[in-house]
Every structure is written in C-alpha cells, then in structure tokens.
Amino acid sequence: MSARNPEYDFAWCPGCGDFGVRRALEWALEDYTSDHEIPHNNNVIVAGIGCSGNMVHLLEGEQPFGIHGIHGRTLPIAFGIKAGRPELNTVVVAGDGDFLSIGAEHISPAAKRNLDITCVIMDNGVYGLTKGQSSPTTAFGQLTSSTPFGKIEQQLHPLKSYMTMGVSFIASHYSSKPRDLAKFIKMGMDHRGFSIVHVQSPCTTYNDTYDILKGDRKKGIEGTAWIVEDDHDPTSRQAAEDLLERPGVPLGLIYREERPTLEQEQEKVRSAHPGSSPAEVLETYAV
Numbered sequence: 211m212s213a214r215n216p217e218y219d220f221a222w223c224p225g226c227g228d229f230g231v232r233r234a235l236e237w238a239l240e241d242y243t244s245d246h247e248i249p250h251n252n253n254v255i256v257a258g259i260g261c262s263g264n265m266v267h268l269l270e271g272e273q274p275f276g277i278h279g280i281h282g283r284t285l286p287i288a289f290g291i292k293a294g295r296p297e298l299n300t301v302v303v304a305g306d307g308d309f310l311s312i313g314a315e316h317i318s319p320a321a322k323r324n325l326d327i328t329c330v331i332m333d334n335g336v337y338g339l340t341k342g343q344s345s346p347t348t349a350f351g352q353l354t355s356s357t358p359f360g361k362i363e364q365q366l367h368p369l370k371s372y373m374t375m376g377v378s379f380i381a382s383h384y385s386s387k388p389r390d391l392a393k394f395i396k397m398g399m400d401h402r403g404f405s406i407v408h409v410q411s412p413c414t415t416y417n418d419t420y421d422i423l424k425g426d427r428k429k430g431i432e433g434t435a436w437i438v439e440d441d442h443d444p445t446s447r448q449a450a451e452d453l454l455e456r457p458g459v460p461l462g463l464i465y466r467e468e469r470p471t472l473e474q475e476q477e478k479v480r481s482a483h484p485g486s487s488p489a490e491v492l493e494t495y496a497v
C-alpha cells in the first residue's frame with residue numbers, strides 16, 4: 211500500500227489518543243524524509259491489528275508504504291522488510307495488546323539483534339478494537355469487559371521490560387503532546403538500532419486515562435505523567451533503571467545505547483567469509 215484507499219471507512223472515536231500519535235508520526239516522517247533526502251516511499255509503516263493499527267490507513271499527506279499485518283506479528287514482518295531492503299526506514303505501529311501480549315515473544319529477539327527499526331507503541335491499557343478487554347498494561351484490580359470482578363494479574367511495566375530485553379533506544383511519551391512526541395519518534399528513527407517510543411494514548415471509550423495522566427486540580431487528581439529532567443543521562447543504564455523506579459509515567463528519553471545493528475554484524479560476517487556458497491555455509495554446521 212502506498213496510496214490512501216478512499217473507501218477505507220474506519221474512524222477513531224472522538225478524543226482517541228491515536229489522533230495525536232498520528233499527527234506526531236506524520237511530522238516525524240516529514241522531518242526524517244527531508245533530513246535524509248529520501249523519497250517518501252522509502253518509509254514503510256508496519257501496523258498491527260487494533261484501533262492503533264488503523265494508523266497506517268489514516269495518515270495524512272504523502273503516503274509511506276504500509277502493511278496492515280497480522281495481530282502480534284509486526285516485528286517478524288518488519289524483520290523481513292529489513293532483510294530484503296535494509297535501506298528502508300521501517301516503523302512499526304502497534305497497540306499494547308498487539309505488541310506486549312500476543313506479540314511479546316518477538317521483542318527480545320529483535321532487541322538482541324538490534325534490528326534497525328522504530329516502534330511506536332500506543333498504550334491505552336486495554337484492547338480497544340475488540341471492545342475493552344484487559345491487556346498486559348491494564349492496572350491490577352481494574353474492571354474491564356473481560357475482568358468484571360477486577361483484573362487479577364499484575365500490571366506490566368513496559369519500560370522496565372524493554373530495559374531488561376536489551377532495547378537500545380527507549381523513550382516514553384504522551385499523545386497529547388504531539389510536537390514533543392514527534393521529536394522522540396524522529397530521534398528513534400535516527401537511532402541506528404532497535405528503538406521503541408512507548409506512548410500513553412488514552413482510549414476515551416473503554417479506558418479514559420486523560421485525567422489520571424494530566425491530573426485535574428478541580429477533581430483533586432494529581433497527574434501521573436512527569437517530564438524527564440534535563441540532567442538525566444540516557445546513556446547510563448544505572449540512571450535509566452533508577453529513573454524507572456520512580457512512580458508515574460516519565461515523558462522523555464529514558465535510555466540510549468550505541469552498538470552495532472544486525473545489518474552491521476551481518477556485514478562483518480560476510481566480509482570475513484567472502485564468497486561462501488550455500489553449500490560451504492551448510493558444511494560449517496556439520497562440524
């Protein structure tokens with residue numbers, strides 16, 4: 211897909227956080243495309259299945275290539291794209307259910323490979339498209355359509371999980387700040403390696419967390435989102451881990467590590483073993 215389908219009729223609910231993420235992604239793509247002087251269709255968006263996955267059809271302006279894939283399988287699809295066309299700027303867009311539940315098994319291998327892609331994860335703490343079931347990021351005890359007596363599993367901390375799995379770029383942000391969010395998505399695209407921008411993107415229909423995140427003085431609610439201080443050193447693993455021990459939702463760059471990408475490692479092997487035929491390569495397995 212590289213052009214909009216005029217007959218595509220999906221619409222997000224009014225106030226859905228995904229609108230802000232879409233705006234941010236459009237800005238980030240524009241910046242990346244002009245900075246790197248590449249044509250728009252050198253960007254590829256790989257979408258999961260969920261309200262968030264519809265992002266790929268709803269982007270405004272010049273269209274990147276897009277694949278609306280399989281629930282939970284954005285990362286294998288992105289891996290295939292990079293294997294065939296490593297020069298493409300490949301961006302995964304997926305929801306918390308898609309990425310962190312059915313798709314979770316793919317995160318660690320992609321992180322270990324340092325696959326050079328950017329993931330924009332829209333976390334609304336619920337399965338929006340299928341009508342509000344609990345997801346890994348739903349709070350403990352929360353009532354949802356699949357947990358009518360309260361969720362009995364602990365809530366996942368995605369940012370800590372990403373750190374543990376060895377993701378080389380981790381940012382956390384919020385859909386209501388699209389300008390700032392765009393900067394972090396662009397930084398993720400510029401980062402050579404596996405980057406995740408984890409975005410709080412509230413679902414106004416099944417899990418409206420705007421007040422919880424922003425706070426509301428009149429209702430006596432203190433916001434849980436806080437901006438990462440300028441003196442945070444994202445290159446320090448210890449500093450990132452300490453930061454993630456603080457309660458609430460940090461907004462900013464948590465961690466960044468420069469290390470070779472999968473492609474660079476493959477290149478090292480290729481140049482050390484030039485011209486090996488498939489038969490020669492298979493022979494090495496027999497030893």
Ligand SMILES: Cc1ncc(C[n+]2csc(CCOP(=O)(O)OP(=O)(O)O)c2C)c(N)n1
Pocket residue numbers: 258259260261262263281304305306307308309332334336337338339340345
């Ligand atoms: C293999 C498979 N399992 C389950 C589904 C049903 N399904 C579609 S979307 C979805 C959950 C979506 O939640 P999330 O990824 O958080 O996206 P959101 O709608 O909240 O943006 C599920 C379970 C499916 N389409 N395919």
Ligand code: SF4
Pocket residue numbers: 221222223225226227228261262334338339412413414415416
């Ligand atoms: S159900 Fe929730 S996530 Fe889906 S479009 Fe509506 S507000 Fe957005």
Ligand SMILES: [Mg+2]
Pocket residue numbers: 260305306307332333334335336337338345
């Ligand atoms: Mg969701």
